Amino acid sequence: MFKNLLSLSLIISLLFFACSKSEEPDSGGNSGNKPEKKIVYFGVNLSGAEFGGIYPGIDGTHYGYPTEKDLDYFKAKGLYLIRFPFRWERIQPAMNGELNTTELEKMKLFVKAAEERNMQILLDMHNFGRYCIYCDGKDSKNNQYAIIGNSRCTIENLCDVWIKLAKEFKDYKNIWGYDIMNEPNAMLKTTPWFNIAQACIDAIRTVDTKTTIVVSGDEFSSAKRWKEVSDNLKDLIDPSNNLIFQAHVYFDHDTSGNYAKDYDEDGANIQTGVARLRPFVEWLQENNKRGFVGEYGVPDKDGRWLDILDAALKYLQDNGVNGTYWSAGPRWGDYPLAIQPTENYTKDRPQMEILLKYKSVWQ
Incomplete structure (x- = not known):
C-alpha cells in the first residue's frame, strides 16, 4: 500500500513537472480535437527571403531576410511561432x-537567432509546386516554371532538396x-x-x-x-506518425487575399x-489529424475586417488549431x-490589436 502511494505520488509529481516546463515547447502543431495541456503557438509569417521573382537575385535588392529586430518585436508581442518562407x-x-552555402548560412543564422529567443521556426518552401527553370535576371514576367512531376522537375528533385535541408x-x-x-x-x-507529398515524407524520414x-x-x-480537394491526404503515411496538415484562408470574395473590393462590395x-x-477543422476532427492554418490576413483599411479575423481566430483557438498571420517582414x-x-x-x-488576443499560450 505504502509502495503504491509512493508510486502514485511520484507519477503525480512527474506529470506536474512535465506540464510546468514552458521553456521546452511542443515540437509541432496542435490537434483539431480538444486541446491538451501544451503551448498553443500562434505567430506570424516573416517574409522577405522568398521575394523578388528574380533568381537567384541580389540580397537587399530583389529579396532580403528578416532581422533580429523583427524577432525581438514579435517575441515581445507573445507571438513565438515564425513561418519562414524561402525559395x-x-x-x-x-x-x-x-x-x-551562402543562403544556407543566412537561414541558419536566422534560425539560431530565433533559437536564442526561444522562438519556433517553420521552414516554408514557398514554391507553389513549381521550380523556376528559366530566369533572365531582369523581368520575372519572362520566368519559366516546371511543375513537380514534369520531366524537368521530378518528384525525386523535391525529395533531394528536402533530404539535404533535413540533414542541415x-x-x-x-x-x-x-x-x-x-x-x-x-x-x-x-x-x-x-x-508528391508521400514521396517527400518517405525521403525526409531516411x-x-x-x-x-x-x-x-x-x-x-x-x-x-479542403474536403473537396484535399480529403485524400488523410491516407498519407508517416513512419514517425508526426504529420501536421496545413490550410490557408482569406476572407475576401474569391479567397485570394487580394481584397480588391471594399468590405461592403465584398459581401x-x-x-x-x-x-x-x-470544413478544414471538421476534417481534422473527423479523421483525428493535427492541423495548422499557415496564412490568414486582413487589410487595415476597414475595422470590420478585424472583426472577421477576431471571430476566425477564436474559432481556431476554441478547436485547438493554431496559425500564423500573413504577413510581416521589413520589405x-x-x-x-x-x-x-x-x-x-x-x-x-x-491588425496587432486582434493578434494580441491570440498569443502563444498554455492551454
Whole structure:
C-alpha cells in the first residue's frame, strides 16, 4: 500500500513537472480535437527571403531576410511561432545540386537567432509546386516554371532538396516543422499532390525521424474547399506518425487575399472566416489529424475586417488549431495586410490589436 502511494505520488509529481516546463515547447502543431495541456503557438509569417521573382537575385535588392529586430518585436508581442518562407531556387540553384552555402548560412543564422529567443521556426518552401527553370535576371514576367512531376522537375528533385535541408536543420531544437511546399495548385493529373507529398515524407524520414512534417492542402491549401480537394491526404503515411496538415484562408470574395473590393462590395460578414475554416477543422476532427492554418490576413483599411479575423481566430483557438498571420517582414512597405510595425518598430499595425488576443499560450 505504502509502495503504491509512493508510486502514485511520484507519477503525480512527474506529470506536474512535465506540464510546468514552458521553456521546452511542443515540437509541432496542435490537434483539431480538444486541446491538451501544451503551448498553443500562434505567430506570424516573416517574409522577405522568398521575394523578388528574380533568381537567384541580389540580397537587399530583389529579396532580403528578416532581422533580429523583427524577432525581438514579435517575441515581445507573445507571438513565438515564425513561418519562414524561402525559395527553392535560391537554396538550391541547380536541382539535385548542392545547397547554396551562402543562403544556407543566412537561414541558419536566422534560425539560431530565433533559437536564442526561444522562438519556433517553420521552414516554408514557398514554391507553389513549381521550380523556376528559366530566369533572365531582369523581368520575372519572362520566368519559366516546371511543375513537380514534369520531366524537368521530378518528384525525386523535391525529395533531394528536402533530404539535404533535413540533414542541415534536424539538430536545431527550435525547428517547429518542415513545410514541404507552400500552396501546391494545378498539379499534373499524372502526378497528384498526394503522391508528391508521400514521396517527400518517405525521403525526409531516411535522414530525420523526429521533426514534424507539415503538408499543405491542394489548390492553394484552401480551407474552404479542403474536403473537396484535399480529403485524400488523410491516407498519407508517416513512419514517425508526426504529420501536421496545413490550410490557408482569406476572407475576401474569391479567397485570394487580394481584397480588391471594399468590405461592403465584398459581401463579407463577421462569420465569413469561421464558415471558411469549418470544413478544414471538421476534417481534422473527423479523421483525428493535427492541423495548422499557415496564412490568414486582413487589410487595415476597414475595422470590420478585424472583426472577421477576431471571430476566425477564436474559432481556431476554441478547436485547438493554431496559425500564423500573413504577413510581416521589413520589405512589405504599404502592403495593406502587413503586420510589420512602423516608425522604427514603435507603432503597431491595426491588425496587432486582434493578434494580441491570440498569443502563444498554455492551454
